[in-house]
Amino acid sequence: MKQNRGKKQKTPKKELQPKPVREISAAKRRLFSAITFSLPVLFLVILETALQLFHYGGNRALFVSTPDESSVYYGINTEAGRRYFFWGNFVPTPRKDLFLKKKPPNGYRIFVLGGSTTAGFPYGNNVTFTRILQRRLADTFPNRRIEVVNTAFTAINSYALADFMDEILAQQPDALLIYAGHNEFYGALGVASAESIGRIYGVVKTYLKLQKLKTFLLLRDAINGIRKRISGSSENNLNVDDPLATEMSRIVKEREIPLGSRLYDSGKKQFQSNLHDILKKSQNAHVPVIISDLISNARDQKPFVSIQSETLPSAEGVFEQARMLEGDGNYDKARTAYYEAKDLDALRFRASEEFNEIIHRLAAEFSIPLVPMKTVFEKASPHGLIGNNLVVDHLHPNIDGYFLMADAFYNTMRREKLISADWPGQYIKPVSYYRQNWGFTKLDSTYAALTIAHLKGGWPFKESGANLSLYEFNPSTKEDSIVLNILKTGQSTLELGHVELAGFYEQHGDWRRAFDEYRALIYTVPCLDVFYEPTVNLLVSNQQYEQVLALLYDALKYNESFFIYKWIGQMNLSLNYTERGIFFLEK
Incomplete structure (x- = not known):
């Protein structure tokens, strides 16, 4: 007992009991889950709204107010090409075609779809087959406001054309014209293009839809920036950043695509699917379509890449056989052999005849008129062999070829009675009249010739070595110097070249x-x-009043502006046509 004296008794600790866990109600769990899910969605919505507000990526709509917001016209957006070109630095520019924002009651509006041939390469905007066609139609129907709107870009294919359709149909077209098919492999988003995102058709179509979201563009640009930093240059094409390289050499990813290979069949399927979608949308919108088959330089352009397999002959061998058949005067067999050699060419810049078969088959399926362009060109070529007589390179027509294309579309429209059941014969002039009186000068032909010289100075026309065509060219005329400056520096344009040359001639009294x-x-x-x-001022200063009137009356088919009416009135008064002058001045 003594031992315990003075010591406090330890009180036993109370055993800690765990607090009961309060169970979260099902309603709160749903609320927390909704918040967790909504936060990233809310972030994306805010991000998308901010990117839209600050116009990230710019305006990539197909049509924009041109030349400024106050204009009565829409034009093709120069930024629209960025929808399809993003890996490299090249972005094609559109044609300078305008159409009224408000379609007039007497209007007839035609949209034209295609690639570089439809865009008029290698010429300027004044020598597209669409511009030629528009003038002929405007002359044929002087009481109608004819608009022919060329939506073509260089190096685009049927993916872009199908992507344009909703925007085109929103502009009340009366007809669509199509010349397309050569760019299915190497055009942007094509199955063998350096500007590709893959070969799966559905993936590409989904990508094009997602591009409407600015957040998607931001993500795409970020990935592209990282890719460029890591690779240092394009892993697909060493020419992509070469300032001397042509776009033709930059755009290719796969240089060998044998006829009948899986990649070849993917390109065919892509073309057929997109063209079917285009025609179906047009049919649903009740918009008539005219489609053309395709032409190539089969006679004078040797195959770029010739390969031989167990099942297929070499393209080069078949081409040489065609040469011998032509030499023997067996032109029909030579023509067949030339087309076969073109189809066997493993570098697929020229569409094979199977693409023409797709065009013919879909034209029949949708009951739409077909322009037999290949037949038209064959008939205009010696012995029916299409070559350098009408084509400047592997597939682009020369100026005579473009007039031939315009004539072929014109004749098909007339046969099908588009615009009117009655095409007044008194207003119809032959295509030769337009060829002889066209707004085309030596500057245009020089520009085209030097552009083609530059094209052929690089791959694939030349296997290797720097493209020095522009640097080795020695100008001998004023036109030569202006064109060389345009192509070498990129600081001028063909239009500014015409202005400069006009000023030069004025200074010299010509x-x-x-x-x-x-x-x-x-x-x-x-x-x-x-x-x-400036044209009116030039003619007035040289007392060419009748020529001023002829010019301005013609202008009314395209441009009913205050300026045009004012000058018509003044010129009529100057020529003592008082009543007529007052009439136009009052308008």
């Missing part, structure tokens, strides 16, 4: 040649006053 340069500019952009003003 008003007729100055007028030719201004007329080429009017044919380039017929809807605006900008090139009519």
Whole structure:
């Protein structure tokens, strides 16, 4: 007992009992889950709204107010090409075609879809087959406001054309014209293009839809920036950043695509699917379509890449056989052999005849008119062999070829009674009249020739070595110097070249040649006053009043502006046509 004296008894600790866990109600669990799910969605919505607010990526709509927001016209957006070109630095520019925002009651509006041939390469805006067609139709129907809108870009294919359709149909077209099919492999998003995101059709179509989201563009640009930093240059194409390389050499990813291979069949399927979608949308919108088959330089362009397999002969061997058949005067068999050699060419810049078969088959399926362009070109070629007589390179027509294309579309429209059941014969002029009186000068032909020289100075026309064509060219005329400056520096344009040359001729007292340069500019952009003003001033200063009137009356088919009416009135008064002058001044 003594031992325990003075010591406090330890009180036993109470055993800690765990607090009961309060169970979260099902309603709160749903609320927390909704918040967890909503936060990233809310973040993306805020991000998308901010990117839209600050116009990230710019405006990539197909049509924008041109030349400014106050204009009565829409034009093709110069930024629209960025929808399809993003891996490299090249972005194609559109044609300078305008159409009224408000379609007039007497209007007839045609949209044209295609690639570089439809865009008029290697010429300027005044020598597209669409511009030629528009003038012929405007002359044929002087009481209608004919608009032919060329939506073509270089190096695009059927993916882009199908992507354009909703925007085109929203602009109340009366007809669509299509010349396309050569760019299915190497055009942007094509199965063998350096500007590709893969070969699966559904993936590409989904990608095009997602591009409407600015957040998606931001993500795409970030990935592209990282890819460029890691690779240092394009892993697919060493020419992509070469300043001397042509776009033709930059755009290729796969240089060998044998006829009948899996990649070849993917390109065919892509073309057929997109073209079917285009025709189906047009049919549903009750918009008539005219489609053309394709032409190539089969006679004078040797195959770029010739390979031989157990099942297929070499393209080069078949081409040489065609040469021998032609030499023997067996032109029908030679033609067949030339087309076979073209189809066997493993570098697929020229569409094979199977693509023409797709065009013919879908035209029949949708009961739409077909322009037999290949037959038209064959009939205009010696012995029916299409070559350098009408084509400047592997597939682009020369100026005679473009007039031939315009004539073929014109004749098909007339046969099908588009615009009117009655095409008044008294207003119809032969295509030769337009060829002889066109707004086209030596500057245009020089520009085209040097452009083609540059194209053929690089791959695949030349196997290796730097493309020095522009640096080895020695200008001998004023036109040569202007064109060389345009192509070498990129700081001028063909239009500015015409302005410079017109000024040069004016300074030297040659008003007729100055007028030719201004007329080429009017044919380039017929809807605006900008090139009519210096032309009128030139003619008035040289007392060419009747020529001023003829020019301005013609202008009314494209441009009913205050400037045009004012000058028609003043010229009529100057020529003592008082009543007529007052009538136009009052308008």
